[in-house]
Amino acid sequence: MLITGTFLDEISHDIPHQNWGPREWEADFQHMKKAGIDTVILIRSGYRDFLTYPSAHLIKHNRCFTPPVDLVKLFLELSDRYGMHFYFGLYDSGAYWDSGNMQHEIDINRFVIDEVWKNYGHYASFKGWYLSMEISRKTKGAIEAFRTLGLQCKQVSGGLPTFMSPWIDGKKAVLAASGQLSKEDAVSLLDHEREWNEIFDGIQGAVDAVAFQDGHINYHELDDFFIVNKKLADRYGMQCWTNAESFDRDMPIKFLPIKFEKLRLKLEAAARVGYDKAITFEFSHFMSPQSVYGAAHHLYDRYMEYRHQHLSLR
Numbered sequence: 001m002l003i004t005g006t007f008l009d010e011i012s013h014d015i016p017h018q019n020w021g022p023r024e025w026e027a028d029f030q031h032m033k034k035a036g037i038d039t040v041i042l043i044r045s046g047y048r049d050f051l052t053y054p055s056a057h058l059i060k061h062n063r064c065f066t067p068p069v070d071l072v073k074l075f076l077e078l079s080d081r082y083g084m085h086f087y088f089g090l091y092d093s094g095a096y097w098d099s100g101n102m103q104h105e106i107d108i109n110r111f112v113i114d115e116v117w118k119n120y121g122h123y124a125s126f127k128g129w130y131l132s133m134e135i136s137r138k139t140k141g142a143i144e145a146f147r148t149l150g151l152q153c154k155q156v157s158g159g160l161p162t163f164m165s166p167w168i169d170g171k172k173a174v175l176a177a178s179g180q181l182s183k184e185d186a187v188s189l190l191d192h193e194r195e196w197n198e199i200f201d202g203i204q205g206a207v208d209a210v211a212f213q214d215g216h217i218n219y220h221e222l223d224d225f226f227i228v229n230k231k232l233a234d235r236y237g238m239q240c241w242t243n244a245e246s247f248d249r250d251m252p253i254k255f256l257p258i259k260f261e262k263l264r265l266k267l268e269a270a271a272r273v274g275y276d277k278a279i280t281f282e283f284s285h286f287m288s289p290q291s292v293y294g295a296a297h298h299l300y301d302r303y304m305e306y307r308h309q310h311l312s313l314r
Contacts, residue, residue, distance in 0.1 A: 150206030
């Protein structure tokens with residue numbers, strides 16, 4: 001299974017900024033194109049005070065800073081130029097992480113969705129929406145949030161697809177700020193299936209695809225959890241993607257580019273189960289030839305060798 005999509009991690013919780021301008025971003029779109037990527041997803045359009053575009057609503061009502069560059073416009077122009085599909089990621093106020101309640105995310109993103117579609121919906125590459133609220137289990141208000149915002153995204157844009165990227169509450173689902181690499185109270189396969197069956201039942205029709213993050217479980221667990229994910233997605237008429245994390249959760253330094261062997265194990269597990277698409281978090285930091293991390297340059301080379309080998313066998 002080959003990677004055909006990547007998040008654009010311009011507004012992040014815990015990944016260092018690379019301070020790229022338009023020239024570096026265009027070079028990266030060229031690298032992505034060469035690597036076979038046809039889909040780019042803005043991880044989130046803003047986080048707390050910082051924004052990717054000059055949102056009149058968020059600047060006025062949330063006292064967010066006006067960004068020096070309109071990155072949404074830049075990414076859409078580059079997506080148009082290089083023939084990629086762009087998915088817009090919603091705003092993250094931070095209130096959910098503080099309170100555990102998603103109601104504020106619903107209230108504020110209702111305005112963001114309308115504003116963004118009015119300002120950017122005319123771009124040919126604007127092909128969908130990313131519901132950026134990250135959950136792993138049955139979270140307070142999650143079903144209502146995904147359903148309400150997913151339906152609004154589809155309604156304003158004439159039915160463009162939506163997707164989400166939750167994580168599996170496995171042994172490696174620990175806080176990035178923690179010194180731990182694993183925990184004892186991991187979700188069982190049975191509980192994972194039961195809880196996500198209920199969530200999917202509640203969001204059916206509002207979310208078109210689900211891309212579970214693949215880095216929070218051990219490698220020998222991949223097939224079992226992937227089988228459950230695909231079965232549930234099929235049951236509720238969703239596409240099942242994999243979010244193949246290209247950073248390593250097994251290292252004490254958070255976060256560095258992943259060892260290629262591990263990335264390959266995850267992609268091949270997704271292929272065995274018949275997933276529909278592979279995206280990654282994320283190309284620019286962890287796989288790009290111009291990443292701040294030297295190891296990312298080599299990961300790009302190893303992946304491109306793998307890709308060429310795979311394509312030659314088709």
